[in-house]
Amino acid sequence: MVENFSNDYDVKCQLDTCKTYPAITDSERGEIVCGGCGLILLQNMADASYENNGYSQEDFMKLSRTGPASSLTMYDKGLSTVIGTNKDSSGNALSNKTKYEFNRLRTWDQRSKSRKTAALSKAFTLLHGMKTKLGVPDNVVESAAYIYRKVVSAKLTRGRTMTSLISASLYAACRENNIPRTLDDIANAGNVERRILSRDLRTIIKKLGLNLNQYDTSSFISKISNNMDLKEKTKRDAFEILKRCEKEQITAGKHPVAQAAASLYISCIMNGEKISQKKFSAESGVSDVTIRNRVDLIKKTLKLIE
Incomplete structure (x- = not known):
């Protein structure tokens, strides 16, 4: 009788005459056999041997047992049809007739791809380029x-x-994962007008029913301060100012980037770093008038500086 085990490989034959015989593991068949009577004690074992993937794409395709992981960022999700070189499994060259047949197969495989597949391929190529420019993680892509x-x-x-x-899809993904990237950042990376990007984003949110959370303002404080090489104490004070603003409920409905820039500007003044509002405006992509208004509101509410 054959018994299937999923995890427990410590099996022994139950016959009295076989207690002195060891169990034999057949890794090729995925079985454990009794060394005395030949009874199959376990079958369908997972192969725990070393995975040798090689160092090149060709070696990976030859040696890998599972293939690359599927991904939505590939037009075919990584499940493409691969028609190899003009050699058989032994490495011998194919005959001219067989070569011709395989060339025809490659041609028809290429022609069989739909226009939708070609469009997805172009779109995801652009997406990977924007990923490199913006430095967003793989889960966002x-x-x-x-x-x-x-x-x-x-x-x-x-x-x-x-x-x-x-x-617009990338911006929505950044919002879902709280990765601080503004519309201007996405528009510049994709070479798209901000007006068109905003219009298509509204359409996607409405038609697909997306529920995008508001950005965390503190993430923009980290981004702006790192780009401007501000002191660590300046950054910490800006976080404290933002925390007090949230406690006073003056951040509701305000632009998160403008709020972050204003908090950093006040923190710079408190710590003796002389940086103009123009520089904060250029770095954050928010007008200096908006930053000035946010600064005045924070100064008036929290009474931090004169």
Whole structure:
């Protein structure tokens, strides 16, 4: 009788005559066999041997047992058809007739790809380029690819450019994962007008029913201060100012980037760092008038500096 075990590999034959015989493991078949009577004690074992993937793409495809992980950022989710070189499994060259047949197969495999597949390939190539420019993590790119696939399925691409839609999907993914990237950052990375990006973003949110959380203002404090090489104490004081502003409930409805820039500006004054509002405006992408208004409100409410 064959018994299936999932985790417990410490099995022994129950016959009295086989107690002195060891169990034999057959890793190729995934079985453990009694050394006395030959009874299969365990089958369908997981292969625990070393995974040798090689160092090149060709070696990986030859040696890997599982293949690369599937990903939404690939147009075919990583499940593509690969027609190899003109050699058989032994490394011998194929005949001319077989070569011709395989070349025809490659041609028809390429032709069989739909226009939707080609469009996804271009869109995700652009997405990877924006990922490099903005420095966003892989999970955000996966979320952006998922949102863009939903956009394509909902047929929202008519009358809209692929660049603006993939940029809007990336911004929505950044909002979902609380990665501080503004509309201006996304627009510059994707070479899209901010007006068009905002319009397509509103369409995606409305049609797909996305519920995007507001950005955490503290994340913009870290981003701006790191880009401007401010002191650590200045950053900590800015966090404290923001915390007091939230306690006084003067951050509701305010632009998070402007609030972060204003908190940092006041913190710079308190710590003796002379940086103009113009520089904060250029770094944050918010007008100096907006920053000045936020600064005046914070000074009046918290009575920090004269």
